Amino acid sequence: MKHSTLNILRLRVRPVVVPMRLPLQTSTGAVSTAPLVLIDLETTAGITGRAYLFAIGQQHLRPIVALLEAMGEIIRGDAVTPFEIERKLRRKYTLLGVHNIVLFALSGIDIAAWDAYAQSLSQPLCTLLGGAPRPVRAYNSKGLGIMPLKPLAREAEKLVKEGFSAVKLRLGRPDPQDDLAALRTVKRAIGPSVTLMCDFNQALSVNDAILRGRMLDGEGGLYWIEEPTRADDFDGNRRIADALDTPVQIGENFMGPEQMAQALSAGASDYVMPDAQRIGGVTGWMRAAALAQAAGLEMSSHLFPEISCHLLAVTPTCHWLEYVDWAEPILTEPLAVKGSHVLIPATPGTNVLWDEKAVKKYAA
Numbered sequence: 001m002k003h004s005t006l007n008i009l010r011l012r013v014r015p016v017v018v019p020m021r022l023p024l025q026t027s028t029g030a031v032s033t034a035p036l037v038l039i040d041l042e043t044t045a046g047i048t049g050r051a052y053l054f055a056i057g058q059q060h061l062r063p064i065v066a067l068l069e070a071m072g073e074i075i076r077g078d079a080v081t082p083f084e085i086e087r088k089l090r091r092k093y094t095l096l097g098v099h100n101i102v103l104f105a106l107s108g109i110d111i112a113a114w115d116a117y118a119q120s121l122s123q124p125l126c127t128l129l130g131g132a133p134r135p136v137r138a139y140n141s142k143g144l145g146i147m148p149l150k151p152l153a154r155e156a157e158k159l160v161k162e163g164f165s166a167v168k169l170r171l172g173r174p175d176p177q178d179d180l181a182a183l184r185t186v187k188r189a190i191g192p193s194v195t196l197m198c199d200f201n202q203a204l205s206v207n208d209a210i211l212r213g214r215m216l217d218g219e220g221g222l223y224w225i226e227e228p229t230r231a232d233d234f235d236g237n238r239r240i241a242d243a244l245d246t247p248v249q250i251g252e253n254f255m256g257p258e259q260m261a262q263a264l265s266a267g268a269s270d271y272v273m274p275d276a277q278r279i280g281g282v283t284g285w286m287r288a289a290a291l292a293q294a295a296g297l298e299m300s301s302h303l304f305p306e307i308s309c310h311l312l313a314v315t316p317t318c319h320w321l322e323y324v325d326w327a328e329p330i331l332t333e334p335l336a337v338k339g340s341h342v343l344i345p346a347t348p349g350t351n352v353l354w355d356e357k358a359v360k361k362y363a364a
Contacts, residue, residue, distance in 0.1 A: 005044070005045050005120075006043050006044070006045050006047065006079065006080040006116065006117070006120050007043060007044045007045075007077060007078065007079055007080065008041060008042070008043060008044075008072075008075055008076055008077060008078050008079075008080060009042045009043055009044050009076075010042050010072065010076060011039065011040070011041055011042070011068060011069070011071070011072025011075070011076075011109070011112075012039070012040040012042060013037060013038070013039055013040075013065050013068045013069055013072070014037070014038045014040075014359065014363065015035070015036070015037050015038075015055070015061040015062075015064075015065055015363070015364040016035075016036050016037075016038060016330060016359055016362040016363055016364055017033050017034070017035050017036075017058055017061075017362055017364045018033060018034045018035075018036060018326065018327065018329050018330055018362050019032070019033055019034075019329070019362075020032055020033060020034055020326060021142070021325065022142045022143040022155070023145075024142070024143060024145040024170070025145035025146045025147060025170070026145055026146065026170045026172070026199075026201045027146065027170065027171070027172025027173075027200060027201045027202075027203035028201050028202070028203070030145075033058070034054065034326035034327065035054070035055040035056070035057060035058040035060065035061050035364065036052045036053065036054060036055065036326075036327060036330070037052060037053040037055055037061060037064050037065055037068065037108065038050070038052050038330070038354060038359065039051045039052065039053070039068060039108045039109065039111075039112045040112070040354075041080070041109065041112035041113055041115075041116055043080060043116055043120075045120065047116050047119050047120055048116065049080070049111075049112035049113055049114070049115035049116025049117070049119065049349070050112055050115055050349075050350070050352045050353070050354065051108045051109075051111035051112040051115065051281075051307070051350075051352065052108070052304075052327055052352070053104050053105070053107070053108045053277050054277065054303060054304075054326070058364065060101065061364055063101060064101050064104060064105060067101060067102060067104075067105040068105045068108065068109070071089055071092075071105055071106065071109055072109075074088065074089065074092055075088065075089070075109070080113050080116050080117050080120070081113075081117075082110055082113040082114050082117060082281075082282065082283055083283060085109065085110065085113050086106065086110055086280070086281075086283045089106050089109065090106070093106070098256065099255045099256075100255070103255055103256060103277075103278060103280065104277045104278070106280065106281070107276060107277045107278070107279070107280050107281035107284065108277065108281070109281070110280065110281025110282055110283050110284070111276065111281045111282055111307055111350070114128075114281070114282040114283075114350075115349040115350045115352065116349070118348055118349045118350070119348040119349040121348075122348045123348055124310065124344065124345065124346055124347065124348060124349070124350075124351075125282070125307075125310040125349055125350050126309075126310040126311075126313040126314055126344055129282075129286070129310070129311075129313075129314045130314055131310075131313045131314035132313070133313070133343075133344040133345065133346045134313055134344060135338070135339070135341035135342065135343055135344075136309045136312050136313060136318070136321045136341060136342050136344065137166075137319075137320055137321065137340060137341055138164065138166070138305070138320065138321040138322070138323040138337065138340060138341060138342045139164060139166035139167055139168055139195065139197060139320055139321075139322065139323065139340075140159040140160070140162060140164040140166070140167045140168075140323055141167070141168045141322045141323055141324050142159065142323070142324050142325060143155045143158075143159055144156060144159065144167060144168060144169045144170060144186065145170045146170055146171075146172065146173060146182075149181060149182065149185045152182060152185055152186060152189075153185050153186065153188070153189040154189075156169075156185075156186045156189040156190050157189050157190070160190050160194055162337070163337045163338065163339065163340065164194075164323070164337070164340045165193065165194055165195060165339075165340040166194060166195035166196070166197070166223070166320070166340060167186075167190065167194065167195075167196060167197075168196075168197040168198065168199055168226075168322075169182065169183065169186050169196060169197070169198045169199070170198070170199050170200075170201065171183070171198050171199065171200050171203075171212075172200045172201055172203030172204065176211070176212050176215060179212065179216075180215060180216075180219070183196075183198065183216065183219060183222070184219070187219075187221065192221065195223050196221065196222055196223060197222070197223045197224050197226060197249070198216070198222060198224070198225055198226065199226035199227060200212075200225070200226065200227055200228045200229075201226075201227055202227045202228075202229060202230050202231055203228075204228050204229050205229060206229050206233070206236040206239055206240060209228035209229045209236075209240045210239070210240055210243045210244070212228075213225055213228060213240060213243065213244040213246060213248075214243070214244065216246060217244055217245045217246050222246050223246075223247070224246065224247045224248065224249040224270070224271060225240075225244065225246050225247070225248055225249065226248075226249040226250070226273075227249070227250055227252070227253075228240050228248065231250060231252075231253035232253065232259075234262060234263045234266035234268040235266060235268075237250055237263075237266075237268040237269055238266050238267045238268050238269075241267070241268065241269055241270055242267075247269075247270035247271055248268075248269045248270050248271070249269060249270070249271040249272075249273055249300070250263065250268060250269040250271075250272065250273070251263070251269070251271075251272040251273040251274050251275070251299075251300075251302065252273055252274070252275045252278065252302035252303075253275070253278060254272075254274050254275070254278060254279055254288070255278055256278075256279060256280050256284055257279060257280065257284050257287040257288040257291060260272065260274060260279070260288050260291055260292075261291055264291060264292075264295045264297070269297075270297070271297060271298050271299070271300065271319060272288075272292055272297050272298075272299050272300070273299065273300035273301060273302050273319075273320075273322070274288045274299070274301070274302065275301075275302035275303060275304070276301070276302075276303070276304040276307050276308055276311065277303075277304065282307075282311065285311045285315075286311075286314075289311070289314070289315040289316060289317070290316075292315070292316070292317045293316040293317055296317070297317060298317050298318075298319035299312075299315050299317045299318065299319055300312075300319040300320040300321065300322065301320075301321050301322055302322055303322060303324060303326075305321055305322065305323050305324065305335055305342060306327065306331070306335055306350060306351070306352050307350055307352070308321055308322070309321055309335065309342045309344045310344060310350060313344055321342055323335075323337065323342060329355075329358055329362070330354055330355055330358045330359050330362060331352065331353065331354065331355060332353040332354065332355045333345070333351055333353060
């Protein structure tokens, strides 16, 4: 099938609220459900490109759906050429600003367009982008929230037994000594052969982050400290990174590759980890990957493992994939994990397919 026959028939948008198998308590609050927006980009050739967005809170579903429906009308009838679609939508939303949920919606359409395009050429997305399906190293990020120590230890052991040799712990308790106790508890539970990252979810001031970071430096064996302070305070993050021995990781809140470029220029972190729905979908990710390569920084992913595995496979400084199973209940073919690696499906597109019975069950 020639790509020139592929035009957008309509954009179908559906909100769902999916229960999380492991509720997660972070320094910003508790998360027990995954409010998702499902996107079907239907084409005149009968091919449907798919993507989903994470709405953070259920109250955000309605405005994201409304934005997507408005964008769908703007691109109805257009050819499925992702760069042109992105250019058109960015131009239309220039005055409102392509940030936050506007960027979420644009990213979702971009991912769905790339999925449809890859399907039309009978290629996996990573192959279309110039790579090949291969195992991508992953860490289990589903749990290890802020909880009492005994269940924390049990959950750490459980996450490792699911086939991973790396996990991530959430920190940011009011008392630094409680964070230290949590870190020691998890390290004892998983043993020295399992890699451990930690995430503060922006909980600390710059000075407090330096104090706690130095305390964690003294424990040894921590792979990175993630988002210790406000995500857009690039100078503050630089001060923290300069003061600590443990590498600092930020990036999930980069609003497009433009903001990532600003963070890199500021020397804000040792590693970067863009998020597919905030960086600009596939198109934004490829631009961000070039920035990371130019800066010589390792690049990981944030959430969306079904898409991120394809993107990391073609990222020159590919580092770690963050694995969560939040969308799994509404997918017909969840990702396979083997030996702490996610296996990229060799099927055309992204292999994101909805379980329609589950979609109906969890409809919001």
